[in-house]
Amino acid sequence: MQLPPVFIDITPEDQAQELRAYLKSLGAEISEEKSPKGIEDDLHKIIGVCDACFREEKEDEVETVLNDIVSIMVLIPMERAENIILAFCEKLTKAPGQRLSEVCLRALWLLFQSLDERSPMRYHVYYHLIQIAKQTDQVKSVFRDIEHLKQQFAQSPPSSEQLQKLYRLLHEVLLKSNQSEQAAKVMIELLGTYTSENASQAREDAIRCIVSALADPNTFLLDPLLSLKPVKFLEGELIHDLLSIFVSENLQSYLNFYKNHKEFVTSHLGLNHEENMRKMRLLSFMQMAETNPEITFQSIESELQLAQNEVEPFIIEVLKTKLVKARMDQSARKVYTSSTMHRTFGRAQWQQLRDLLHCWKTDLQGVQDHLKTITAAQLEMMNQQ
Incomplete structure (x- = not known):
C-alpha cells in the first residue's frame, strides 16, 4: 500500500483548532478553543471524538480528517506520544462498515510509515492494521510475507x-x-x-x-x-x-488410528476424515514413488485402497499437485515416476543430495577437461597453419 505524504501549511496548533471546530460542527462534544495545556492535550481531546467524522457521507473528507490528525501526531516527541497513538488506533479499529474501515486502514498505514523506524510504537500500529485488515479482508495490502515483516521491524524488534x-x-x-x-x-x-x-x-x-x-x-x-x-x-x-x-507412515496406519480415536480426530480436533484420507493417499503414493520408478495400478489399488475405476482419476490428481513427476501408461496399467518430493528430509536424503551434487561436480569437471582438450587441439591446428 503506497500513500503520499501529507503536507500542511499551517502550524499544528492552528490545525488542531480547525479540527476542533470541524468536529464540533458534526455534533462532537468538544470546544473550539485550544487547550491551555498544549498540543498534546488538544490531540487527546480531538482523538476522543474523531469518530464524529464517520458521519460524513464523503469518504475523502473522512480521510482528510484522519490524515490531518496523523500529520500532527507524528510531530509529538515519541516518549510522550504512546497514549495518543494507542487511542487513535483503538478509535479506527471501531469504524463501522467496510468502506470506512478501508479509509481507516489507509490512515493507519500512513501513520505506520511516518513513524521513525526505531519507534517501538510501530508494532502497536501494525497490530491494529492487521485487526482492520481482518475486518476488510485486505491483509494482502499490509502483510506481504514473513521476511518483509521482519524487515519492517529490523530497527525496533x-x-x-x-x-x-x-x-x-x-x-x-x-x-x-x-x-x-x-x-x-x-x-x-x-x-x-x-x-x-x-x-x-x-x-x-x-x-x-x-x-x-x-x-x-x-x-x-x-x-x-x-x-x-x-x-x-x-x-x-x-x-x-x-x-x-x-x-x-501410510494410509493403513492412519485408518488404524482413526478406528481407535474417531472422536478425537473429528470432534476434538475438528478434522475431516475424508480429507484426511485424500491427503494420506497422496502422501502414501509419494512414499511409493521414492523407491519405485515403476508402479503398477494393482499395487496402487492395494496400497491406497482404491477401486479399479478410481486409480486413473487418482493419478491425475497426483500429477496436478506436482508433488510427483510421472507419466501414466493406461494400456500397461503402470505409472512411471521420474521424481517426487520427499515426505521427510533426514540423513538418507542429505546423503542422496550429497551424492547427486558430487556426480554433478564430476560431470562438470569432465566437460571442462573435454573443452580444454578441444581448445588445445584447435590452437595447435591454428599454429600449424
Missing part, C-alpha cells in the same frame, strides 16, 4: 510476547482470507519464538499449528513441524502420534 500475539492474529487473518500457505509459515514462526524453557507454555499454539497443517489440502511437507520445540513437548500425546503418521 518487538518482544517475544508481542511477536507471539501478532503471529496468532496474523495466522487467524491469513486463514480467513484463504492464504493457508502463508498462515502455516506464520504459525511455524510463532512456535519458533518459544525456547526449551517455555516450550510447555506453547501447547495450544502447537496443537493449533498441527491441526492447521493437517487440515490444509495443499500442505504436504510436515516433517519440519516435528523439530519444533513446542511440538516435541507433545510427544506421547495423540496429536503428536497423528502428526507422525502424516509425516512418515
Whole structure:
C-alpha cells in the first residue's frame, strides 16, 4: 500500500483548532478553543471524538480528517506520544462498515510509515492494521510475507510476547482470507519464538499449528513441524502420534488410528476424515514413488485402497499437485515416476543430495577437461597453419 505524504501549511496548533471546530460542527462534544495545556492535550481531546467524522457521507473528507490528525501526531516527541497513538488506533479499529474501515486502514498505514523506524510504537500500529485488515479482508495490502515483516521491524524488534500475539492474529487473518500457505509459515514462526524453557507454555499454539497443517489440502511437507520445540513437548500425546503418521507412515496406519480415536480426530480436533484420507493417499503414493520408478495400478489399488475405476482419476490428481513427476501408461496399467518430493528430509536424503551434487561436480569437471582438450587441439591446428 503506497500513500503520499501529507503536507500542511499551517502550524499544528492552528490545525488542531480547525479540527476542533470541524468536529464540533458534526455534533462532537468538544470546544473550539485550544487547550491551555498544549498540543498534546488538544490531540487527546480531538482523538476522543474523531469518530464524529464517520458521519460524513464523503469518504475523502473522512480521510482528510484522519490524515490531518496523523500529520500532527507524528510531530509529538515519541516518549510522550504512546497514549495518543494507542487511542487513535483503538478509535479506527471501531469504524463501522467496510468502506470506512478501508479509509481507516489507509490512515493507519500512513501513520505506520511516518513513524521513525526505531519507534517501538510501530508494532502497536501494525497490530491494529492487521485487526482492520481482518475486518476488510485486505491483509494482502499490509502483510506481504514473513521476511518483509521482519524487515519492517529490523530497527525496533518487538518482544517475544508481542511477536507471539501478532503471529496468532496474523495466522487467524491469513486463514480467513484463504492464504493457508502463508498462515502455516506464520504459525511455524510463532512456535519458533518459544525456547526449551517455555516450550510447555506453547501447547495450544502447537496443537493449533498441527491441526492447521493437517487440515490444509495443499500442505504436504510436515516433517519440519516435528523439530519444533513446542511440538516435541507433545510427544506421547495423540496429536503428536497423528502428526507422525502424516509425516512418515501410510494410509493403513492412519485408518488404524482413526478406528481407535474417531472422536478425537473429528470432534476434538475438528478434522475431516475424508480429507484426511485424500491427503494420506497422496502422501502414501509419494512414499511409493521414492523407491519405485515403476508402479503398477494393482499395487496402487492395494496400497491406497482404491477401486479399479478410481486409480486413473487418482493419478491425475497426483500429477496436478506436482508433488510427483510421472507419466501414466493406461494400456500397461503402470505409472512411471521420474521424481517426487520427499515426505521427510533426514540423513538418507542429505546423503542422496550429497551424492547427486558430487556426480554433478564430476560431470562438470569432465566437460571442462573435454573443452580444454578441444581448445588445445584447435590452437595447435591454428599454429600449424
